[in-house]
Amino acid sequence: MLGRAFCRQFVRRPNQLSRNLNAVRFQSSKRLISNGNRFSSFASITGSFTLGSIIGFFLIQEWDSHYSKTQRFPLGSTTPLDQLNPPQYGSSQDLEKCVQEIGKAIGETKVVSTAAAISHHTENGFNIGKPLPDQRPRSVIYVESTEDVSRVMKLATEYRIPVVPFSGGTCLEGSTYSTRECIIINTSKMNQILQVFPDDLDALVQAGVGWQQLNEYLTQQPGLENLMLGCDCGPGAHICGMVNTNASGIGATRYGSMGANIISVKAVLPDGTIIKTKRRPRKSSAGYNLTGLLVGSEGTLAIVTEVTVKLQVRQPFETVAVVQFPTLSDSVQAVSDLFKKGFQFNAIEMLDAKTMECVNKSNQISRTYENVPTLFFKIAGLNKTVVNEYIKELKHIVKLNHCTKVETARSNEEATELFAARKNVLYMMLDYGFNEVHEEAKMWITDFAVPISTMASTLEKVGQLLDTKPLHYMVLGHVGDGNFHCDIFYRPDQYQLVKDVVHQMNKITLDHEGTCSGEHGVGLSKRDFLQEELGKDTIDFMRRLKVSIDPLRILNPDKMIKIDPKDPVDEYLKGI
Known part of the structure; x- marks a missing residue:
């Protein structure tokens, strides 16, 4: 009984235990401390033994064994994958108990386990894979507050249950x-615009607010009609997801990606702790x-619950110009020349010749264009006179870059058209795939980004490959920020072919000083690309950050970087 009490005392107090071990002498130069505590063998201990030193040795083994079941945390500044044990998650029974406790803690009505809800959270039709049967979620928690998220994460930690934000x-x-x-954890019901500060040009919103929802709200409020969120990515995107992937969109040419459009974030850490990354001033040292750390983290470090976003002021006058060129190189050079003249555009979008062919075949526009890069x-400014001067230049x-056609809008209606x-164009492309390629055609949507100066040569190499x-x-x-999308149509039997092609496209992008993703994020499908881009040591550093914040590895596991030496994603990515 005395021995067990003694053990319990020291297992609870590892620092004191480490001090007691100083009495133990080692003659081997191979004292194994790669995980901070483990010794190579009992035979390496020599010298005079006391009862305390012997007990101490077995205590460190017991404590280390217990610790390694949760997370090895090696000495050093990085965490290579091979220094981790596989994460130990709760059983199916633990998950069931956890869900029951969550219902009691935040309300039974917020917990949904229907087949329809599960299906909605496992496929949207645009990802290259979907969870296998044993990887599917078992319940969806529709949280309504930061406190709800915190309670859920505390219980998930207690039962060691993986959590995916959505x-x-x-x-x-x-x-x-x-x-x-x-x-x-679904934050879509956290959709309140909490406060707008028009004099400071910012607003506090909950995670589930959509960027379109925010902009529509602002246009309907007297005195706020000219304010907007500058980041305008895909329809239906919510603020929290835009933070997590550092989303961009058409407006990024002028206003930047999401990371440039936020001031601070409130978030819940994996153990349920609530943090706020900074206060509301735009300037802070x-x-x-921490705001920057969470931007682009894809929900692997924390769950975003509130965001203070910057608001932009709409220019009083805006119009649209469409310009066609004989080659991609001419179009990209024209953009570079315009930037060097000091032009700022609200958007500069490029469609290649094949995309223009799709547009012309769609019958969704009243004009017919040449099938050339466009x-x-x-173009926006204080008034029509200013904008007309921009158009003239x-x-x-x-024309110096060999354009073949320039068309400018003469009214707001024509600009919209x-x-x-x-x-x-996305909807036109989907129709094209079903009608022109195959009735079961899928579209692999991917994105890359390069410096503008290398964009034309990158696209030429990608085109030659495809x-x-x-x-x-x-x-x-x-094209205004060097970000391009290559959308590839494929039949189900061509999945592996497209996967290999996209990998080769990434190599081309890296050869041109680019990145594997300008705005979509890494997720599951670009993890290998990220390591090719940044190198093993950088990925190991990212993993160090991940396991230091989330030692149980329960928050959005396997995304962006590998956290399990027995990684399950290869089967996942074999296709639908």
């Missing part, structure tokens, strides 16, 4: 889909940039 469900790289038996400009520069070819394959594809992009 809100708008518009992800394209598997960021919000489960790889483990888990629960989903106080402490670590730029769509949004734009026409001069694009001209830009519709770009705004609605032209050698039996695949239909289209390229479009936010």
Whole structure:
């Protein structure tokens, strides 16, 4: 009994235990401390033994064994994958108990386990894979407050249950889909615009507010009609997801990605702790940039619950210009020349020749264009006179770059019509795939980004690669910030072919000083690309951050970086 009490005392007090071990002498130079505490063998201990030193040795073994079941935390600044044990999650029975406790804690009506709810959270039609049967979530928790999220995470920690954050469900790289038996925390009901500060040009919103919802709200409020969120990514996207993937969109040319449009974040850590990354001033040198740490983290470090966003002021006058070029190189050079002149556009969008062919075949626009690379400009200013001066200079520069056609809107209605070819192109592409490729055709939507100076050569190399394959594809992009999308149509039996092609496209992008994702995020499908881009040591550093904040590895496991040496994602990514 005395021995057990003694053990319990020291297991609870590992620091004191470490001090007691100083009495133990080692003659071997191979004292194994790679995980901070483990010794190589009992035979390496020599010298005079006391009862305390012997007990101490076995205590460190017991404590280390207990500790390694949760998380090894090696000495050093990085955590290589091979220094981790597989995470130990709760059983199916533990998950069931956890869900029951969650219902008691935040309300039974917030817990949904129907087949329809589970199906909604496992596929949106645009990701390249979906959870296998044993990876599907078991329950969806519709939280309504930061406190709800905190209570759920405390219980998930207690029962060791993986948790996947979800809100708008518009992800394209598997960021919000489960790889483990888990629960989903859905923040879509946290959709309140809490406060707008017009004099400071910012607003406090809950995580589940959509960017379109916020902009519509502002246009309906007297005195706020000219305010908006500058980041305008895919329809249906919510603020929390936009933070988690550092989303962009058409407006990023002028206003930047989501990371440039937020001031602070309130979030819940994996153990249920609530933090706020900073206060409301736009300028601060106080402490670590925790806001920046959470931007692009894809829900692997914390669950975003509130965001203070910057608001932009709409320019009083805006119009649209459509410019066509004989080559991609001419179009990209024109953009570079315009930037060097100091132009700021609300948008510069590019559709390649194949995409313009799709637009012309859609019968969704009243005009017919040449099937050549085409730029769509949004040009804004204080008044019509200022904008007309911009247009005059734009026409001069694009003509120097061999443009074949320039068309400008003469009214707001015509501006809307001209830009519709770009705004609605996704739906035109989907129709094209079903009608022109195959009735079961799927579309692999991917994005990359490069410096503008290398964009033309990148796209030429990508085109040369794809032209050698039996695949239909289209390229479009936010050329103003070097971000392009290559959307590839494929039949179910061509999945592996497309997967290999996208990998080769990533290599081309990296050869041109680019990145594997400009705005979609990494999720599950680009984890290998991220390591190719940043290198093993950087990924190991990211893993160190992950396991230090989330030692149980319960929050959105397997996304962006591997956290399990027995990683389950390879089976997941074999296709639908």
